[in-house]
Amino acid sequence: MWSNFSIALVTLLLVLVAVFLWAVAVFASGDSIPLSSVNMHLAVRNLFFCIAAFILLCITAQLPIRRPIIVKLMVGFGLLFLGAWQELLNTLVHSDWLLVRWLEIVGLPGGVLAASLGLFELGKAYRLNRLLLGSYRKIEHSLATVDQLTQLYNRRYFFATCPDLMLSTQHHGETAALITLRIANLQETNRNLGYQAGDAVLTQVARLLLRHTRSHDIAARLSGRRFAMFLPNTRPKDAEEIVQRLLMHVEHIGIRNDAGDEIVQRIDIEYVVCCAETGETFEELLQRARQNLLMLEH
Template identity: 30%
Template sequence: MRAMIVDISKSLSVLLSQHMASQQIKPLALTQGHEALEMLKRARCDLVCVAMHLEDMDGIEFVKAVRSLKNQQDTHVVMLTTNENRDTLSKAMKAGVNELFRKDQLNKLLEHITSWAQKIKLEHIHGNILYVEDNKATALVVSEQLKHSGYTVQQVTSGTAALDLLDTQKFDLLMVDYILEGSMTGLELVQEVRLNQSQPFEHPILVLSGQEDDNKKVEILRSGANDYLDKRASYDEMMVRVNNLIRTKRLFEQVQYQQEKLQHLAMTDQLTSLHNRHYLFEAAPQKLSEAQRHQFPVALIIADLDKFKSINDSHGHATGDQVLKETGVLLRKLCRKEDIVARFGGEEFVILLSHCNQAQALDKAESIRAALLELKPAQLRVSASFGVACLEGGNQQNFNDLFSDADTAVYLAKNNGRNRVELHKN
């Protein structure tokens, strides 16, 4: 998106330019109205912010001149003024101004630019469409119309060919004719696609048909299609339906992404980026159930940094945080991808190791203990006490009990002088 700012105030132009850049808008700031008009004659602009009074001409006359340019008919024009009386507003709107803001309402102006930019991003949709149509003439016309609107189109003639492509590629929309080449109808293709999907907007489906029977239309929608389009519909109607379906898919994906991000935040320790105790108590019982079902050993290691309070007291909390971060990086580095590594809270870390027997768990804890001494996080000599508990041979034990056993072993390590590994013995 491109924007032009025409105002004699350099400070205002800088502020607007910075905000526009944050919204992926490319701004150009000018002070002369005539210079701006010459540039607008040569290149289209999506947004123009102009002051009521310019160095060389009146702002309203400038807007009238902009609207007279064929390439600027759809340009969004915002006017800035120090006087917002009814007469000014009327003249500005008649000239072709879309929005009028007083210069002491900058927050409202910035909010408007943000809102406008988001709206434009949604309207300028590009996507990949799979079009299933067996009539060559119809397929050619519709494909060209979709490509002209900025879409990438792959066209096939049968439901079988469509399913093959859906297995290997991602599409933003599936457009399906009701009658297809081969034994599979468009309705059957829709049903087959929906059988293999958990979400209706993973592949939005638009069915095209010349069927006039309302019952057929209802059947199409009930089969899993998101929308229906009569083949005799205009180009504009087709594009509205296509754009709406793809826009809804994008919004759905955005919501999904935000939910996944929130879920990740809820299960992640913000300081170390390890899992947190909430994730641990959700995932660990599942790991234990799997171990008991398939009869493989698991081990739990609890590591508690020694005398961590004195680090905070002597060196400050920022240094303490750095120690925790570097310890977290070390633990992640020394553990396998399938292991659960979590910061339980404070200076306590927990590691759940699958397919790990007692001897292996003790070796792992000892190697971490030695590596931590060598690491010297935040340039400090830091040690930890380790407690190890194991579950072997498919023994029936819940996670809380296993955790309690490892915790008991940690206390034993502390009492026996710290900087050591202790095993809980049943």
């Protein structure tokens, strides 16, 4: 099985052999124009066009693009090369061959048409690839930063973003609050109603967290049943009000168990609100919140 490089190389060699044999045939059958009568300016121009068309043909042969597009481009630039080559021969020899006249008529216009069609399709493919690449990057970013079940930020993004956000908040003399929450009866829900019901609880709690956050707040799922909300420029009273509104909506929610039955489930939320102290780092704030939340278990 030949590689694409081998096919391209053989194609280019065949083109060169063909135009060489064509030139020999034209010179053998036609009348050479005396050197003194040759339009050198026109000959140099046609030679330049030949070289340019052949370079485009060589570049096209190496492009890693779909075969239908590369065929159109190869045909287009090949006809341009042949047409320019024939124009160069016309400045050096006079021939009455019908095939020569046909090549003069078809070569350049046909090459321009085929190359234009190939370039148009290449542009469409490029735009499509850009759209697909953008979609892949969005998906990659989502997988790297977002918890796929709850659509909240994941633990990695939370710990990568919040320290800098807290430093910026402290630099501007503003206060920041950290709310950590835990669904106390999630394991009981999984055990009694099934994991599908537990996932529904996590999803609905996450949806409520998103509903009660501002655009610059960071809401994340830190572990199986533990969530956190980092709230820049937020006073302790405001953070407490956010939690109370959340608890009011999440106390009873409708979910489906593994059997598909819809039931109303009570959700027990344990939470801690901690506000950043002067000179405190984000790691210290998070450790203080974690210890306070652990104390609620005892």
